[in-house]
Amino acid sequence: MNWLEILGWIGSAVVVWSLLQTRILRLRVLNFIGCAISVVYALLGSVWPVLGLNLVLCIINIYHLRKLTAQKETERAYKVLTVTPQDAYLQFFLDQHTTDITEALPEFNREDTLNGEATEAHIVLHNDETVGIVVLRDAGAGEARVLLDYVTPRFRDFTPGKYLFRDSGLLHSRGFTSVVAPAPANSQTSKYYSALGFVPEGDTSRLAVAQ
Template identity: 45%
Template sequence: MVPWLEIGGWVGSALVVWSLTQARVLRFRWLNLTGSVIATIYNVIAGIWPFVAMNAAISLINVYWLQRLYRERHDEAVYTVVEVAPDDAYLLHVLRTHAEDIARFAPHFEAGRTAGRSAFLVQRGDETVGVMVLSDAGRGEALVELDWVSERFRDFTPGEFVHRRSGIFASKGFDRVVVPHAETHDLTYLHRVGFRSDGERWVRDVFA
């Protein structure tokens, strides 16, 4: 067998195996698709038709799910924002369960404090994919203390659904939403949901 062809076969197999180690759903799909396409080509050249059929089917399945994931990533019919009390038992459970991961992305966040806070869960069906916690900083400002996304959906930005519902902030008397530690955020995401740079902070005006 031609050496480059055999190398290609091993690369395809390695990508499929590597994809199975990924927690992020989008990364898993792309790696699995790439590996299965390479494996399909390899098996066509080698004439191993049962594996051609299997890998071609896996490729089509991955294409279907990638199209669906990209189509739904900004769909308000798929993601639901649920406001909960800052001392809600389920919210505290989520914060405890993911405490280590949350600390990596929001090192300034203190989970135990509840006074003056508002909290929101972002749900995809019955799965919690994000948590946002705000605090009243006075002067009509809502301070974003936590804007966390579960690892499975970290390639998406479910927190945007909280920002889209401006009535949430206006009803609480807020005129501005402020991100004080932008270094822990995706700046493309902040731009997309309407934030602008203001010195070391990022600010978004609230419209009723």
């Protein structure tokens, strides 16, 4: 097998890998990379049908990537609906995503949290689709504690959290000056909150709420 064939196999492997992704933005990025590699392979190997197909796929991916990034970075794309922890729709959403929440956040105790610790809940919407839930406890002195921060797989690209915690102004409007989230060191949770601007503090991370 020569280097050109290896290049072709790499392009095909990346395309297949992209189709295994649950996050649509990551799927599009990886699919574009795989198709671009396949374009180079087809061009050097004079495989014109493969070249044409992957050129078209590259253009399609670029179109959707521009649309996704433009839409996700505008405040018009996201809205937050504040509800009580016992809200009927909140309960329905949690019921529908119980398995995924348990896998992603095994420490979350729904009964104790929603009927005890929680003081407020926020439903994150992307246009008319519910993409996430954030449940908070007012710890006093302007501090909000995150009890649940769940985003559906398709939207796990930081933008819902970025909007709610940093861009929406919601927490400031509710009198909070900082928000603290559980984030054990070197965990995926810690990396997620670091990407949102939280500062590590032992097994938690803290974000100063912008005014």
